[in-house]
Amino acid sequence: MAFESLSDRLSKAMRKISGQGKLTEKNMNDMLKEVRMSLLEADVNYDVVKNFVADVKEKALGQEVMESLNPSQMVVKIVHDEVQTLLGEEDAQIHFKKQGMTTIMMVGLQGTGKTTASAKIAKYCKEKLKKRVLLVACDVVRPAAIEQLQTLGKEIDVEVFSLGANVNAVQTARQALDYANDRQKDLVIFDTAGRLHIDEALMQELSDMKALVQPDEILLTVDAMTGQDIVTVAKDFNEQLSITGLVVTKLDGDARGGGLLSVRSITQVPVLFVSNGEKVDDLEAFHPDRMADRILG
Numbered sequence: 001m002a003f004e005s006l007s008d009r010l011s012k013a014m015r016k017i018s019g020q021g022k023l024t025e026k027n028m029n030d031m032l033k034e035v036r037m038s039l040l041e042a043d044v045n046y047d048v049v050k051n052f053v054a055d056v057k058e059k060a061l062g063q064e065v066m067e068s069l070n071p072s073q074m075v076v077k078i079v080h081d082e083v084q085t086l087l088g089e090e091d092a093q094i095h096f097k098k099q100g101m102t103t104i105m106m107v108g109l110q111g112t113g114k115t116t117a118s119a120k121i122a123k124y125c126k127e128k129l130k131k132r133v134l135l136v137a138c139d140v141v142r143p144a145a146i147e148q149l150q151t152l153g154k155e156i157d158v159e160v161f162s163l164g165a166n167v168n169a170v171q172t173a174r175q176a177l178d179y180a181n182d183r184q185k186d187l188v189i190f191d192t193a194g195r196l197h198i199d200e201a202l203m204q205e206l207s208d209m210k211a212l213v214q215p216d217e218i219l220l221t222v223d224a225m226t227g228q229d230i231v232t233v234a235k236d237f238n239e240q241l242s243i244t245g246l247v248v249t250k251l252d253g254d255a256r257g258g259g260l261l262s263v264r265s266i267t268q269v270p271v272l273f274v275s276n277g278e279k280v281d282d283l284e285a286f287h288p289d290r291m292a293d294r295i296l297g
């Protein structure tokens with residue numbers, strides 16, 4: 001399970017101090033050392049770890065804590081709160097237009113789960129938020145991406161717009177917008193092309209689409225199994241496209257957690273959804289507090 005090792009180690013570090021009647025600077029430092037090591041081993045970004053430990057230390061060594069009735073419990077809470085701050089202060093949501101049609105561009109490297117996530121988000125918005133959704137197949141590069149989206153669309157009973165693989169993505173997007181307007185859709189989700197690596201052609205195509213669609217959200221899918229690479233990819237996409245949110249996929253695997261824990265504080269972009277399986281229902285809105293509970297056991 002994802003985060004298993006990190007979660008084990010952090011809870012052990014916490015137990016170390018909560019078992020102590022009195023909190024001394026020595027056992028606090030031992031605990032912080034353990035926290036630092038467990039975060040680094042979970043592949044959390046070095047600067048993020050450094051700041052995290054410094055913040056916990058500063059708060060924990062404050063007079064209020066040291067003189068309180070149960071200092072160790074307060075320190076455990078401080079660690080919990082800091083993990084939650086890393087993951088995001090509050091639940092982030094899709095920004096729907098107050099009136100008219102909302103548009104989302106899904107972007108990401110090939111294989112991260114972008115096409116599947118497009119369908120999962122469509123299902124989520126249709127069922128939970130009662131939106132009239134149109135999916136648009138703009139990944140005309142990866143063979144079979146269009147058929148994949150059409151199959152998923154049938155499964156979740158959401159219409160899929162496509163002009164086939166011979167019409168370019170921008171042109172497809174333009175016609176899709178007219179189509180969706182005519183049919184008074186509330187939400188249009190564009191599945192775009194990915195590449196194995198970020199390259200200029202990909203970014204140019206996405207920028208052109210962005211200029212045309214002027215999306216309300218640009219959501220980047222990142223694979224939790226790729227660890228700190230999430231941060232690099234998110235930074236690059238953010239610089240070029242100003243992404244508005246992240247979908248972290250494959251949390252059902254045994255990801256160590258470093259990417260998810262680092263990405264928010266490095267990019268300042270919130271995680272909106274996490275995906276934990278291949279099926280269309282395997283998507284959850286992201287709750288930083290619940291994830292912090294899960295990580296800290």
Ligand code: GDP
Nearest residue numbers: 110111112113114115116249250275276277278
């Ligand atoms: P794309 O190239 O980014 O559009 O990626 P796809 O949506 O085609 O997904 C690539 C592969 O990852 C497919 O086999 C998906 O079933 C699988 N996949 C996507 N999301 C998840 C997930 O959350 N967990 C698991 N285990 N597999 C996933």
